[in-house]
Amino acid sequence: MTDFTPLLSLLGGALIGVAAVALMALHGRIAGMTGILGGLLPVAGDWGWRAAFLLGAIAAPALMIRAGGVAISFESPVPMVWTVVSGLLVGVGVVYGAGCTSGHGICGNARLSPRSLVATVTFMLASFATVFVIRHLIGGF
Known part of the structure; x- marks a missing residue:
């Protein structure tokens, strides 16, 4: 905590x-x-x-x-292999999403970009779902 x-x-x-x-x-x-x-x-x-x-x-x-x-x-309680895999998945997402959380979340939303709003909502929902699954359904980390 x-x-x-x-x-x-x-x-x-x-x-x-x-x-x-x-x-x-x-x-x-x-x-x-x-x-x-x-x-x-x-x-x-x-x-x-x-x-x-x-x-x-x-x-x-x-x-x-x-x-x-x-x-x-x-x-971090997360094993290094999961950290590396997660980083690679984020990298793939950055390519397909045409930007990262800082680009879309900070700069794109400040410019009122609809694409950035959709990307940021997608990042957040995926994060919430991932934490829920790992902590409550799988029971890890």
Whole structure:
């Protein structure tokens, strides 16, 4: 179980929103993490901002941990093989859904995109169903 942290969650959400708006305003790009990551290879003309965005997404939490002196547990009761399989399934979904949860959920919905609304509802329903099946029907994790 995790601790409920509404103020930190609000701050984190606001920072994600500011980053998404800044990327759109300054570069005309959507802040979808898989699209940004996928655009790193092959190295092209817009490689720099992609690398900086991803580096910031990794460095910022590391700096917060360092500054706050609080170590965050990254343990999971889920076996690594299931984590890898899940990641691959999400990757396939990203390709077929023409974007990821951050691209559709944050940026697409903010632009009132009907496709993003349908994609986000689909992500959420699939997540709810998966958790229900695993926790209540299968009895795992």
